[in-house]
Amino acid sequence: MCQVNNTPIRCRSITRTVCGVFCLLLLLGHGPRTVAQQKWPYSPLTLSTNRHYLQHADGTPFFWLGDTAWELFHRLTREEITRYLDNRESKGFNVIQAVILAEMDGPRAPNRYGDLPLENLDPERPNASYFKLVDWVVTQAKQRGMYVSLLPTWGDKVLRLWGQGPEIFNEVNAYHYGYFLGERYKRFPNIIWMVGGDRPATTDSIDRRPVWRAMVKGIREGGGTDALVTYHPAGESSSTKFWGDEQLLDFHTLQSGHRKRDLPVWEMIQHDFNRIPATPILDAEPNYEDHAINWKAENGYFTDYDVRKQAYRSVFAGGTGVTYGNHAIWQFYQPGFAPVTDVDRFWTAALDRPGASQMIYLKELVLSRPALTRVPDQAIIRKGQGAAGEYITAYRDEAGTYAMLYLPVGKRVVVGTGWCSAAELTGWWYNPRNGDAQLIGKLNRQDQLAFTAPTQGNGNDWVLVLENAQTYRAAPGSSPK
Incomplete structure (x- = not known):
């Protein structure tokens, strides 16, 4: 786990395969899989x-x-x-x-x-x-x-x-x-x-x-x-x-x-x-x-x-x-x-x-965020919505602590923030192609905020994550604490 501005971010310099083997060895006690070891959890x-x-x-x-x-x-x-x-x-x-x-x-x-x-x-x-x-x-x-x-x-x-x-x-x-x-x-x-x-x-x-x-x-x-x-x-x-x-x-x-x-x-x-x-x-x-x-x-x-x-x-x-x-x-x-x-x-x-x-x-x-209180909310998208291959989808949680938008095409989007009452938000770009999270930083919450994806055009899909800066510290995609 790496840190940016004291914020944990997953480091993928070690491959998922190596990490997976390590975790599997821990899970199985360094031995082969057996029925006794694998009680339904x-x-x-x-x-x-x-x-x-x-x-x-x-x-x-x-x-x-x-x-x-x-x-x-x-x-x-x-x-x-x-x-x-x-x-x-x-x-x-x-x-x-x-x-x-x-x-x-x-x-x-x-x-x-x-x-x-x-x-x-x-x-x-x-x-x-x-x-x-x-x-x-x-x-x-x-x-x-x-x-x-x-x-x-x-x-x-x-x-x-x-x-x-x-x-x-x-x-x-x-x-x-x-x-x-x-x-x-x-x-x-x-x-x-x-x-x-x-x-x-x-x-x-x-x-x-x-x-x-x-x-x-x-x-x-x-x-x-x-x-x-x-x-x-x-x-x-x-x-x-x-x-x-x-x-x-x-x-x-x-x-x-x-x-x-x-x-x-x-x-x-x-x-x-x-x-x-x-x-x-x-x-x-x-x-x-x-x-x-x-x-x-x-x-x-x-x-x-x-x-x-x-x-x-x-x-x-x-x-x-x-x-x-x-x-x-x-x-x-x-x-x-x-x-x-x-x-x-x-x-x-x-x-x-x-x-x-x-x-x-x-x-x-x-x-990595509360998953059972998700609410689809297209009203979050103020500008930048497209059709068909560019159609953006968005959801937030019921408590108003975070929102996510999936952009199938990397571009500029304007987001409404009325779903959150916090004075300060943290922004992230999450890469669906490799699971990396890029920290945007702390943002003073305004009625709407504009963001431009790190890379543009077809094939460059991104998830924009906005959340109450006081609620979450681990990067999106990290195991919840």
């Missing part, structure tokens, strides 16, 4: 007092930093899964989203050990060998302090769309399958259930909500009452579209999707954040790094910059966290498997892509 997840965010039952904030690993059970060996989980743990991910009945012909194409999940495509006849691998993965995640957001099935197994399928569920077997899952995984404290599987719950002609209701009922009656339940919808929609007036889910997710750059995810989040009664919301599938824009390589590929813009703007608009994705990793593309929609590399080459390494800086930033 967290109280159960629940909703914050204001119902906008997720927290642990002991009041500790929980910032959802997920990774999409849809085909994990279906396409990887144990050794490959270990490599993947170790990598994601080192990058600060705390939720792994994976599907039991996977999208890529999961019920009919066996996993790497030759096991199918179901016997004769019957949800009431699960294959014990296949589920032993699922058990093992959940255990491995638990030992790393990570949750598994477990999808019982991809959505086309309930509602056949887009030439996928097979459609194998009805209300009766969905309940029994859900009961089996709830009973089997009730002993694991690191399960979050995610039904839906990238599909709408209704279409113009078919309502499949009764099937999902039956599956969730089975999960809960099977013993899964302590685990939270959410729904993963299709692209550019929210689970509130199907379940907004129904108390089936504990929290909601949306998918801003992969159609084009700068889809207005902030509007989607704000819409759901403002619903009554309040419920946590997050983008569980934004644009994936290395995904062809609109699924066509000739349109170019989403970059780490595209990923950052959507992630920060969804969280600053009120999201309780966000999920990262990489196009090669969700499908675990490797020799022997057909590529899906212009994938450009194998999954092993995608593990350390820039966007994956940068997501931890967002989590660290949010958790």
Whole structure:
């Protein structure tokens, strides 16, 4: 830890990897990871007092930093899964989203050990060998302090769309399958259930909500009452579209999707954040790094910059966290498997892509200040607001002790300070690309203040942090004291 004007600032001259190894050795007592050493350290997840965010039952904030690993059970060996989980743990991910009945012909194409999940495509006849691998993965995640957001099935197994399928569920077997899952995984404290599987719950002609209701009922009656339940919808929609007036889910997710750059995810989040009664919301599938824009390589590929813009703007608009994705990793593309929609590399080459390494800086930033009393507040932005790729998002805390603005493009911005009653503010620039915090200094609070980002233009995104000078001393992104 370095200091500027007696203010602690993180020093990144020592790499995160070295620091991570050091901390890991301390945590594990300089020995190998064992189940005995890795007692689950967290109280159960629940909703914050204001119902906008997720927290642990002991009041500790929980910032959802997920990774999409849809085909994990279906396409990887144990050794490959270990490599993947170790990598994601080192990058600060705390939720792994994976599907039991996977999208890529999961019920009919066996996993790497030759096991199918179901016997004769019957949800009431699960294959014990296949589920032993699922058990093992959940255990491995638990030992790393990570949750598994477990999808019982991809959505086309309930509602056949887009030439996928097979459609194998009805209300009766969905309940029994859900009961089996709830009973089997009730002993694991690191399960979050995610039904839906990238599909709408209704279409113009078919309502499949009764099937999902039956599956969730089975999960809960099977013993899964302590685990939270959410729904993963299709692209550019929210689970509130199907379940907004129904108390089936504990929290909601949306998918801003992969159609084009700068889809207005902030509007989607704000819409759901403002619903009554309040419920946590997050983008569980934004644009994936290395995904062809609109699924066509000739349109170019989403970059780490595209990923950052959507992630920060969804969280600053009120999201309780966000999920990262990489196009090669969700499908675990490797020799022997057909590529899906212009994938450009194998999954092993995608593990350390820039966007994956940068997501931890967002989590660290949010958790370095009171995270459960965040209030989205666009009125803070007086001048400099832009549209689409330049759209700025801002939030403050309820007590008026700090505010943050995400600028997707480095430029001049004028900020209102009416949210704070302090006579003196401290200003910081926080770099989403490397997690560094640059001290602006002490400022006499006026009705509005002007700031210019340290670097300008596209690709130079910044977070402006303003806070009561008497309240905070550690730099944004540092561990709270």
